[in-house]
Amino acid sequence: MNPLKVDKVYKQYGDKTAVNGISFEVAEGEIYGLLGANGAGKTTTMRMVLGLIYPDGGSIQYNGKPYSTDLLRNLGYLPEERGLYPKVKVSDQVIYLAKLRGMSQRDAVTNLKRWLDRFNVPEYYNKKVEELSKGNQQKIQFIASVIHNPKIVIMDEAFSGLDPVNVELLKSTVKELRDSGSSILFSTHRMEHVEELCRNITILHKSNPVLQGNLKSIKKQFPRERILLGTEGDVQGLETIAGVTKVVRHENGYALFISNESAGRPVLELAMAQTGINKFEVLEPTLNEIFIKTVGDNHE
Ligand SMILES: Nc1ncnc2c1ncn2[C@@H]1O[C@H](COP(=O)(O)OP(=O)(O)OP(=O)(O)O)[C@@H](O)[C@H]1O
Numbered sequence: 438m439n440p441l442k443v444d445k446v447y448k449q450y451g452d453k454t455a456v457n458g459i460s461f462e463v464a465e466g467e468i469y470g471l472l473g474a475n476g477a478g479k480t481t482t483m484r485m486v487l488g489l490i491y492p493d494g495g496s497i498q499y500n501g502k503p504y505s506t507d508l509l510r511n512l513g514y515l516p517e518e519r520g521l522y523p524k525v526k527v528s529d530q531v532i533y534l535a536k537l538r539g540m541s542q543r544d545a546v547t548n549l550k551r552w553l554d555r556f557n558v559p560e561y562y563n564k565k566v567e568e569l570s571k572g573n574q575q576k577i578q579f580i581a582s583v584i585h586n587p588k589i590v591i592m593d594e595a596f597s598g599l600d601p602v603n604v605e606l607l608k609s610t611v612k613e614l615r616d617s618g619s620s621i622l623f624s625t626h627r628m629e630h631v632e633e634l635c636r637n638i639t640i641l642h643k644s645n646p647v648l649q650g651n652l653k654s655i656k657k658q659f660p661r662e663r664i665l666l667g668t669e670g671d672v673q674g675l676e677t678i679a680g681v682t683k684v685v686r687h688e689n690g691y692a693l694f695i696s697n698e699s700a701g702r703p704v705l706e707l708a709m710a711q712t713g714i715n716k717f718e719v720l721e722p723t724l725n726e727i728f729i730k731t732v733g734d735n736h737e
Contacts, residue, residue: 439462439463439464439620440463440464440465440620441462441463441486441498441499441620441622442497442498442499443459443460443461443462443482443485443486443495443497444496444498445458445459445494445495446458446460446482446485446492446494446495447492447493447494448478448481448485448490448492448493449493454644455644456478456481456482456492456641456644457478457646458494458495459478459482459495459639460495460646461637461639461646461649463589463620463621463622464620465588465618465619465620466616466617466618466620467615467620468611468612468615468621468635468636469621469622469623469635469636469637469638469639470623470624470625470631470634470637470639471483471622471623471624471638471639471641472624472625472626472628472631472638472639472640472641472728473624473640473641473732474642474732476643477643477644477732478641478643479624479641480517482641483591483593483622483624485497486589486591487512487514487591488504488508488512499589509538509539510538510539510585510587511587511588511589512587512589512590512591513582513585513587513589513590513591514582514590514591515578515582515590515592515593515595516578517594517597519574519578520578521566521577521578522566523566523567524567525565526563526564526566527561527562527564527566527569527577528546528549528562530566530581531545531580531581531584532546532549534581535548535581535584535585538584538585538587539585545584545585548584548586549584552580552583552584555610556576556580556606558573558576561573561577571598572598572599572600575599575603576607579595579607583610583614588618588619588620589620589621589622590614590619590620590621591621592611592621592622593624594624594625594626595607595611595623596608596630597625604630608630608633608634611634612634615634623635628723628724628725628728629724629725631652631724632652632723635652636651637650637651637652638652638655638724640728640731640732642731642732647731647732648731652724655727656721656722656724656727657721659722659727660697660698660722661695661698661720661722662694662695662696662726663692663695663720664691664692664695664700664701664717664719665716665717665718665720666690666691666692666693666705666714666716667690667714667716667717668689668690668708668713668714668715669712669713669714669715670711670712671711671712672691672708672712673711674707675693675704675707675708678700678703678704678707679700679703680695680697680700681694681695681700681704682695682696690715690716695719698719701717705717
């Protein structure tokens with residue numbers, strides 16, 4: 438049984454449907470990607486999973502059971518809007534939040550110190566939140582969401598506003614949480630993070646789940662439309678091959694855009710007849726391309 442099961446969940450605000458029948462499960466040790474344009478319904482879904490708002494239909498099960506307040510100890514939430522008190526000391530507020538989640542003072546202090554060391558900022562323990570930069574406040578918020586070792590973690594735009602070094606740092610900690618068995622529901626607009634972290638995804642479009650499943654299988658459902666061709670010299674006539682829509686010359690060869698995968702073979706044959714070939718790859722679509730194809734330009 439998976440730790441988190443969302444079944445045909447539905448939410449309406451007035452006459453606006455915010456989430457229209459989403460179903461998915463997150464396994465132990467899995468990061469599940471929830472994707473969608475602005476207003477698609479991601480945050481609403483996450484808030485329902487957290488028990489902050491109630492679904493108007495469907496059910497959510499945690500290890501096979503419905504929501505109860507006991508779950509507070511096992512749920513972690515990194516909200517999209519950051520919510521720390523600027524005037525309060527980092528240690529006071531993180532330890533307070535950890536105690537609300539059922540931790541003892543001693544364990545909360547130990548864990549906070551360990552996390553601050555991990556993020557190379559032990560000196561923040563006694564600082565007020567307002568003294569930290571935005572990115573560093575986000576690290577503290579991240580710590581507050583996982584300090585009680587939750588088994589189910591909900592992360593809404595976990596890496597927004599961070600510099601590349603800190604993105605890598607937080608990414609590696611998210612992977613560690615996964616590897617220690619947590620089930621993580623993760624939303625982002627950065628498709629390359631999803632490609633790196635998530636095994637399964639749902640794309641929401643205007644409240645509807647429009648594409649769902651294993652990321653590798655999803656990629657196989659979409660046509661491959663780019664060829665990477667590494668050559669020793671020039672190749673003449675690539676643009677005349679049927680199905681080749683664009684040819685771009687690079688330092689070490691060509692990038693070709695194709696409307697049909699059958700163009701691959703004649704491209705290779707033509708190139709081989711004229712020069713040495715050191716690379717030939719028909720590339721899978723990126724998640725970014727799949728997302729744009731699925732959601733289109735119809736963003737809210
Ligand atoms: N409290 C509310 N009252 C009325 N409408 C709401 C409320 N919360 C969300 N909505 C509407 O529900 C829809 C889904 O919103 P939601 O915040 O879940 O989207 P999202 O996918 O998280 O978007 P973003 O990427 O911008 O954070 C939107 O049309 C939004 O305007």
